[in-house]
Amino acid sequence: MNTSVMAAGNFLIPNGTFIAELIAFLIVLFVLWRYVVPPVSKAMSDRQAMIKAQLDEGREASERLKQAEADYRSAMEEARTTAATIRDQARADAAAIREEMLEQAVQERDRVLESGREQLQHERDALVRQLRAELGELAVELASRILGESLAEEARQRGTVDRFLAEVQAAESGTAGAGGRR
């Protein structure tokens, strides 16, 4: 080997350096190809995949949130509707019960009034019947005592008493009807 500084004859014509340069570049190419570009590429695509996954996840989460909000809103709406229905129902029930109780009370009152009236009627009838029987005898006795005459004939006797009693009853029923309405 000898080292010398010399002006190249034509520096565009390649010499042995060509081979050295080619080998040098091939070594660099081999190293980068084999050891450097694959991990870089992998890191890039991995990160791309990760970012994509995160974006998808975020999108999914926000969709889920939206869904949950919608569910919540519809549940609230439903609950409100149910509450309103229950309230209305309760109100209607209360009204119905009150109505019914009122009805019952009125019926009860009417029934009590009716039975009271009926009892009164019965008592009055019984009284009248009793009075009629007693009054008849009393009146006949009175009359026979006064007149001294015996009223043996049953038919006449009955007709007179009946006439008398009808008059009494007519006068009395006018007063009793006004009092019963009170």
Add this chain to the structure above:
Amino acid sequence: MTGVPLAEIEVGTHTTVEFLGLTFNIDTIISTVIVGIVVILLGFFLRSQVTSKAVPGRIQLFWETLVGAIQGQVEQLMGVSVAPYTVPLGVALFLFILFCNWIELIPTQHHLPAPTADANTTWALALLVIIWVHVASIRRNGAGRYFGHYAKPLVGLLPLNVVEELVKPVSLSLRLFGNIFAGGIMISIIGLLPGAVLWLPHGLWTLFDLFVGVIQAVIFTLLTITYFSLQLAPGEGH
């Protein structure tokens, strides 16, 4: 010959070593080895702390940005599934060329020239890419369709198509070489200025060289992917 002291500007000169009957530009090779080590260390550093679960570090973000950009470019031009190997190739080309372009900016009294300012490097990269493109095209399309493409859309265009393919490696290689080589020449010329005013143009040119270094790396990588896509894109080649 002229008033400019050209003797002080070393253009296209290299420290050479003769080995096995071949001439090696040892300064270019040393720079390249350093660049290679830097790129590979950057790669292994990433490998040691790459994570897909925790927060990625700056190195990982840098690699992800680069790989992502190249993947996006490949996807847009032909679909990664058509030629998945173009992604690591593009990443390696971009980083290798970028650091090759930038190493010149380390002030070392031209002990570490930009490897891409040596036509050997750019020829090596361009020929590798172009041969790969053609091999990939034949493997994907079959020899019949591959050679048939040269006669499309008209048989009369065959010479033109052949020339187009022949020019691709030349343009790919010499564009990169020319840009970076010119940067070196400019640095040398600016170096001739008196020291009192040297710093301003030198600083500006260094910034510009940084920019050119990125642009040229991007162009080389993009064109590589484009050449692959022209041959491999589903549907039509040219």
